[in-house]
Amino acid sequence: DAGVTQSPTHLIKTRGQQVTLRCSPKSGHDTVSWYQQALGQGPQFIFQYYEEEERQRGNFPDRFSGHQFPNYSSELNVNALLLGDSALYLCASNLAVAGELFFGEGSRLTVL
Amino acid sequence: KQEVTQIPAALSVPEGENLVLNCSFTDSAIYNLQWFRQDPGKGLTSLLLIQSSQREQTSGRLNASLDKSSGRSTLYIAASQPGDSATYLCAVLDSNYQLIWGAGTKLIIKP
Numbered sequence: 001d002a003g004v005t006q007s008p009t010h011l012i013k014t015r016g017q018q019v020t021l022r023c024s025p026k027s028g029h030d031t032v033s034w035y036q037q038a039l040g041q042g043p044q045f046i047f048q049y050y051e052e053e054e055r056q057r058g059n060f061p062d063r064f065s066g067h068q069f070p071n072y073s074s075e076l077n078v079n080a081l082l083l084g085d086s087a088l089y090l091c092a093s094n095l096a097v098a099g100e101l102f103f104g105e106g107s108r109l110t111v112l
Numbered sequence: 113k114q115e116v117t118q119i120p121a122a123l124s125v126p127e128g129e130n131l132v133l134n135c136s137f138t139d140s141a142i143y144n145l146q147w148f149r150q151d152p153g154k155g156l157t158s159l160l161l162i163q164s165s166q167r168e169q170t171s172g173r174l175n176a177s178l179d180k181s182s183g184r185s186t187l188y189i190a191a192s193q194p195g196d197s198a199t200y201l202c203a204v205l206d207s208n209y210q211l212i213w214g215a216g217t218k219l220i221i222k223p
Contacts, residue, residue, distance in 0.1 A: 004155075033211075042201060042213040043156070056209065090155055097209045098143045098163075103156040 002027060004104035006091050012110045013081050021076040021107045025093030029102070031055075032074040034066060035090040037106070043090055049074055050097075078109075086111045114139045114206045118214035126222050127194055133187040133217050135202035140180045143205040147176050147187050150199045150216070159187070159200075192221045 005024045013019050025032050031050045035043035045058035049068035068074045072093075078085055088106045115138045125131050135145070144163045148156040160169045160176040162185070168177040175188040189196055201216040 006155075042215050045211060088153070092156075098205055100158055100161040101146060101203075101211070102158055103148075105155040108153070 004091055004093050004102050006089075006104035006107050008107055009105065010108045010110075012112060014112050015081055015083060017081050017111075018077065018079045019081060019109060021078075021089050021091075021109075023074045023076070023091030023093075023104060025072050025074070025091075026102045029093035029095045029099075030072055031094050031097065031099075032068055032072065033092045033094075033101070034074070034076045035092065036060075037088045037090055039087075046076065055097075081111045083111050085109065114142075114204065114210075114212045116202060116204055116212050116214040118200075118202060118217050120217060121215065122218040122220070124220040124222060125192060127192060129192050130188065130190050131192055131219075133189070133200050133219070135185040135187070135214055137183045137185075137204050137212070139206065140183055141207040142180065143207070143209070145176075145178055145185050145202060145204045147174075147185075148201045148203065150201060152199075156201065194221045194223050197221045 007022050033048040034046040037043045046060050047057040048055050052068045063079045065077045090106045092101045092103045094101045117136045146161045147159040150156045162169050162178040173190040178185045199216045199218045203211050203213045
């Protein structure tokens with residue numbers, strides 16, 4: 001049973017560029033959430049997708065957008081990258097909003 | 113506004129000791145509480161999920177308790193091993209279905 005998978009694992013971008021991160025949820029899960037984690041800090045909630053719609057959103061600017069596909073996989077897009085966007089981006093999935101949350105290994109984004 | 117606090121921020125103990133990590137939250141209106149482990153530069157691994165109606169959950173050498181009325185949860189690790197070294201985070205699912213995180217406890221088990 002595959003867990004949550006994310007790609008790419010590492011990437012380097014320059015300021016102003018755009019990035020797309022991808023996530024496949026754990027088998028059987030229908031809800032995908034994205035988090036940003038800066039070094040030495042806890043995860044910060046970006047948004048959550050369910051039935052291809054954004055259900056909840058954290059305190060992140062509109063430069064952060066996402067999408068969920070019919071197979072429940074998801075993408076996180078960040079436009080106009082800033083140095084401060086450098087972080088580990090984590091995807092998590094669960095079944096139903098109060099179900100146990102499972103995380104992927106993350107995508108490490110470095111913005112130069 | 114729900115706030116989650118984990119104390120201590122860091123803990124170092126000799127191998128073999130039993131230890132307790134603490135997590136406190138300010139609003140008892142939660143759906144569940146989950147403990148995670150994170151190794152450096154890695155994703156989070158779910159350890160235990162306690163629903164609001166439960167008092168504790170056990171998995172191997174780990175036992176997590178929940179006292180909603182006092183806003184506290186503890187993660188008990190028995191017979192600690194160097195492989196237990198990691199950062200441990202707790203998170204509560206609040207009444208708005210928002211997951212609120214603690215800052216974590218960095219645990220070091222000395223051989």
